[in-house]
Amino acid sequence: MQINNLTHDPSTRIGIVGAGCAGLTAAEELRDLGYKNLTIIDTKNRVGGKTYSIRYGDTTPQSRGIYEGGTVWILPSPLYKKYKKRYGISPNYRLMPPVQVFDLATGRVSSPFLIKSKSSLLSRLRQLKTFFQELGKYTRYDDPGYLNPIYRAMNESSPQWFAKQDLDFIREALIPIANAAQFGHLEENISIAYVIRLLALLNRCSLPKKLLLNMPQLQEGNQDLWNRIGATHNLCLGQTIKRFSRGKKILLETFSNQWEFDHLIWTAPVDEFLRVADASPEESDIFSRVREIKRAVITCRVEGLTPGIFYCVKNTANNPLPPSYPLAIYEVDRGSKIYNFYPFMDETTTVEELKNNVVDLVKRLGGTEVKLLGEPLIWKWFSHFSSQDLENGIYERLEMLQGCDNTYFSNELTAGVSVPYGMEYAADLVQRFFSQKQSSAVKMKTSQELYVMEQT
Numbered sequence: 263m264q265i266n267n268l269t270h271d272p273s274t275r276i277g278i279v280g281a282g283c284a285g286l287t288a289a290e291e292l293r294d295l296g297y298k299n300l301t302i303i304d305t306k307n308r309v310g311g312k313t314y315s316i317r318y319g320d321t322t323p324q325s326r327g328i329y330e331g332g333t334v335w336i337l338p339s340p341l342y343k344k345y346k347k348r349y350g351i352s353p354n355y356r357l358m359p360p361v362q363v364f365d366l367a368t369g370r371v372s373s374p375f376l377i378k379s380k381s382s383l384l385s386r387l388r389q390l391k392t393f394f395q396e397l398g399k400y401t402r403y404d405d406p407g408y409l410n411p412i413y414r415a416m417n418e419s420s421p422q423w424f425a426k427q428d429l430d431f432i433r434e435a436l437i438p439i440a441n442a443a444q445f446g447h448l449e450e451n452i453s454i455a456y457v458i459r460l461l462a463l464l465n466r467c468s469l470p471k472k473l474l475l476n477m478p479q480l481q482e483g484n485q486d487l488w489n490r491i492g493a494t495h496n497l498c499l500g501q502t503i504k505r506f507s508r509g510k511k512i513l514l515e516t517f518s519n520q521w522e523f524d525h526l527i528w529t530a531p532v533d534e535f536l537r538v539a540d541a542s543p544e545e546s547d548i549f550s551r552v553r554e555i556k557r558a559v560i561t562c563r564v565e566g567l568t569p570g571i572f573y574c575v576k577n578t579a580n581n582p583l584p585p586s587y588p589l590a591i592y593e594v595d596r597g598s599k600i601y602n603f604y605p606f607m608d609e610t611t612t613v614e615e616l617k618n619n620v621v622d623l624v625k626r627l628g629g630t631e632v633k634l635l636g637e638p639l640i641w642k643w644f645s646h647f648s649s650q651d652l653e654n655g656i657y658e659r660l661e662m663l664q665g666c667d668n669t670y671f672s673n674e675l676t677a678g679v680s681v682p683y684g685m686e687y688a689a690d691l692v693q694r695f696f697s698q699k700q701s702s703a704v705k706m707k708t709s710q711e712l713y714v715m716e717q718t
């Protein structure tokens with residue numbers, strides 16, 4: 263493997279694989295640094311990756327006429343702010359309904375922090391204070407991905423960590439939401455590092471938003487920002503990569519094109535990398551350790567449900583549910599009768615099972631008729647490592663790959679899940695390897711530098 267030092271030459275040919283938020287952020291930040299020879303390649307015929315807005319009707323003052331097939335919430339990030347302004351996205355967000363927890367066992371609906379619990383009011387308040395203070399350690403915009411060595415030691419399981427910290431009420435209140443958002447049926451077995459990284463996103467919000475969880479969306483549809491950014495770059499969409507090889511130059515071949523690059527930023531999943539690349543033994547070893555699941559988004563027209571709901575379905579150890587049971591449901595526009603459902607999938611889950619579980623949930627919520635709007639969208643989801651790999655320093659090994667053979671990785675594996683994390687990691691990677699200035703991420707961090715920014 264070779265590590266080459268980059269000279270700041272604007273004509274350097276840089277290929278970017280993947281036109282999701284990571285790929286487009288990398289392109290945007292490279293162009294800001296003066297690089298002019300950028301090519302973005304994606305297998306799909308659209309940009310945005312997992313940010314995917316689908317029109318179902320007209321836009322009116324009451325409704326966007328859009329449902330989100332991927333990214334649901336716009337979570338605070340200075341980069342969002344910068345790009346929204348740069349690309350003329352409306353300054354006003356559209357606020358979603360507050361999240362409530364629906365307990366399938368009892369039929370009870372309540373705000374997450376008002377759920378029935380053995381914890382007294384005083385204990386709840388103490389836990390809230392302690393927890394949000396603890397999250398402060400992980401709430402930084404310039405601390406992307408798992409670069410911070412703090413995560414290596416965070417390999418104990420999520421339930422163990424919450425019990426040890428005496429934060430049982432927080433787990434009861436927030437885990438149904440974390441499971442609906444990211445972990446599905448996995449929370450009991452994954453490292454606390456992943457859970458904390460997800461919940462740290464909450465800490466970027468104002469206190470009322472943290473408590474109510476009424477999160478914003480872009481009026482134009484969450485994908486629109488990426489459509490606008492993509493339109494200003496050299497995009498090659500609908501390209502299936504056959505192979506690429508790295509010698510003095512990087513040669514990348516699709517079924518209809520061939521490119522020569524000096525550097526390549528890979529923002530697609532790493533199993534795709536292993537399929538087409540001349541992977542080194544280290545790349546093969548690290549990427550073959552990656553675990554993932556699938557999640558689905560099912561959009562239906564439903565009669566008889568309460569309008570304007572956003573429910574997360576409780577699935578804790580006491581209320582186990584099959585992985586394929588929807589863990590969230592919300593009406594996409596109040597009064598539209600169009601609802602999104604969010605189940606996960608394991609190796610055995612069938613599409614039939616997903617649909618049957620949606621019908622079951624609708625029935626339990628008092629709905630009468632369900633009509634699917636198209637087939638479920640199925641996403642590859644949550645690339646992560648085992649606790650053992652985390653403890654053995656897998657993220658340090660992953661970071662050591664950056665720049666080897668002029669190849670860089672910036673995706674959900676390196677960044678963590680969510681658009682802010684994807685953007686911030688990509689921007690930091692560009693600073694670290696393509697700018698003459700030292701990146702913020704390689705500076706030593708002190709706890710005094712921690713801050714929380716209220717954005718929405």
Ligand SMILES: Cc1cc2nc3c(=O)[nH]c(=O)nc-3n(C[C@H](O)[C@H](O)[C@H](O)COP(=O)(O)OP(=O)(O)OC[C@H]3O[C@@H](n4cnc5c(N)ncnc54)[C@H](O)[C@@H]3O)c2cc1C
Pocket residue numbers: 279280281282283284285303304305306309310311312313331332333334335336337501502503529530531534557558559641672673674678679680681682684
């Ligand atoms: C249902 C759902 C809900 C979500 N909700 C939220 C939310 O509320 N808030 C939030 O911030 N985030 C949310 N996310 C997560 C967020 O969307 C992702 O973390 C983020 O979009 C990842 O961006 P990325 O660029 O790293 O990857 P992706 O968006 O996955 O982009 C990767 C790109 O690579 C392309 N690609 C794949 N394979 C190849 C190949 N072989 N060759 C070329 N191109 C390839 C893909 O087509 C894609 O465009 C959600 C995601 C889903 C699916």
